[in-house]
Amino acid sequence: MGDHAKTTAADIERALRWKFGHWRKNDYPAAHRHLAERIAREWKRFSREGVQDPESIYRHWVMVLKSEAYTPHITITFLLHLLLPDQFPIMDQHTFRAMNWFLKDARPEWPERKAPTDFPDFMIYKEFFDSLHTAWQSRNDAPTRSDLDKALMVFGQGLKMRSLGKTPVGLTNWQRLLL
């Protein structure tokens, strides 16, 4: 999305609608609509303040949204992705779950976390994602950042379904990763 001073409220609302998974829906949950509209309303003020440092941007939005029922950490990290897409991957509960699974597998002493709750969690995910993507480049089959993001998201969704005792629907042969 680049220059956030040029980003309109409508752009933000559309991007959040996509992130919340409601791109093709005429109607979507009131809580998501409320959050998207609130962030869109606050965007012009945010742009005027000219906050550039990633952690400052994160803290800015935590403060702006502190009156919400919960702090939408994942939504805030998505705003950072929109502002700095080459620096910050998309993190959500699924990719965070996938990261923890792979880290626990590679490093048994890893203190697994269920959900991100602060900026350092996002930085850990960024480091994980960047390290993995960079290390992969020395191989012939290196994925793009987008493909790696998608794979981690689907994997994390599968982990969630498995934890609920459900068979991941529509997934093909990745289950053997869990053996």
Place this chain on the structure above:
Amino acid sequence: MALALRSVELNQIIDRLVPDLRSLNEDYDDAKYPAHA
């Protein structure tokens, strides 16, 4: 806290993902996220 993943750890994760990368991407819900970039 930094992860500072070692190359042996990164290679282990990559080796686990390599065979399934294509199917994981194919399973991505394009209906839900049609314009993922």
